[in-house]
Amino acid sequence: MIVVKVGGSEGINYAAVAEDAARLWKEGTRLVLVHGGSAETNRIAEALGHPPRFLEHPGGLTSRLTDRQTLEIFEMVYCGKVNKMLVELLQQRGVNAVGLSGLDGRVLEGPRKKAVKYLENGKLKVRRDTYTGTVERVNTHLLTLLLDHGYLPVLTPPAISYEGEAINTDGDTAAARVAVQLQAEALLLLSNVPGLLRNYPDESSLIPRIPAAEVAAYMTHAEGRMKKKVLGAAQAVQHGVGRVVLGDARVEAPITQALAGRGTVIA
Ligand SMILES: Nc1ncnc2c1ncn2[C@@H]1O[C@H](COP(=O)(O)OP(=O)(O)OP(=O)(O)O)[C@@H](O)[C@H]1O
Numbered sequence: 143m144i145v146v147k148v149g150g151s152e153g154i155n156y157a158a159v160a161e162d163a164a165r166l167w168k169e170g171t172r173l174v175l176v177h178g179g180s181a182e183t184n185r186i187a188e189a190l191g192h193p194p195r196f197l198e199h200p201g202g203l204t205s206r207l208t209d210r211q212t213l214e215i216f217e218m219v220y221c222g223k224v225n226k227m228l229v230e231l232l233q234q235r236g237v238n239a240v241g242l243s244g245l246d247g248r249v250l251e252g253p254r255k256k257a258v259k260y261l262e263n264g265k266l267k268v269r270r271d272t273y274t275g276t277v278e279r280v281n282t283h284l285l286t287l288l289l290d291h292g293y294l295p296v297l298t299p300p301a302i303s304y305e306g307e308a309i310n311t312d313g314d315t316a317a318a319r320v321a322v323q324l325q326a327e328a329l330l331l332l333s334n335v336p337g338l339l340r341n342y343p344d345e346s347s348l349i350p351r352i353p354a355a356e357v358a359a360y361m362t363h364a365e366g367r368m369k370k371k372v373l374g375a376a377q378a379v380q381h382g383v384g385r386v387v388l389g390d391a392r393v394e395a396p397i398t399q400a401l402a403g404r405g406t407v408i409a
Pocket of ligand 1: 313335
């Protein structure tokens, strides 16, 4: 069983991801595909006159400010455009893919944040009206049901809160949770960089391997959104996923290449 998360930043080769996933699937690899959609969400939000805003949290993590309107735009893009594009690409390659958001069948479930702390001009502020949260539980029953009957699940945020509200959640840490709960042998986090770079954006500074016990020390190399990937990777390996690879989704055969160790391997 492998869990592949394909990002939604610029430059991702979705056709190559689908082609590779289809080949592996037909060879008998059990696979769950999780995806993002951030760049397209930013574009559509601009076009709809509700430009994206990001919050900087104490500790250096950033997140999308998700008010109700942003949540609805997020759903249009993640659950609509990107999810259906991936399902279509897989269907064209003979794979019976099923698109699901975390809401459907409560596949990704967790608490909605009651308060979000963020920094504004160096001052600590709090918002209580955002639709964000973290994934604690995964409906592995539904995923296994689909896999056992030959359907490839294509999963996307949002997740669902315990009260039944849609909540924006980070795709990398959600994929890590899915990998842990499904006891996957590998989690691949593919995006528009070759892996974790020592000196971002210098692609020749790729860090090829991080021992699981030393992940925390490497957090300093990751800026902004890359931090979530390193964090997700650390959580996954700590909870029994064999290895995590931060790999490149711009290349041909991106899944096979990551499985072969191309990228940053955390194990
Ligand atoms: N040290 C680093 N090495 C590699 N990338 C880095 C580093 N620091 C920051 N980054 C940024 O992390 C980005 C990848 O994370 P991001 O979450 O944007 O992508 P994604 O997973 O493809 O998108 P989505 O959130 O839609 O799933 C890169 O495009 C790069 O700008």
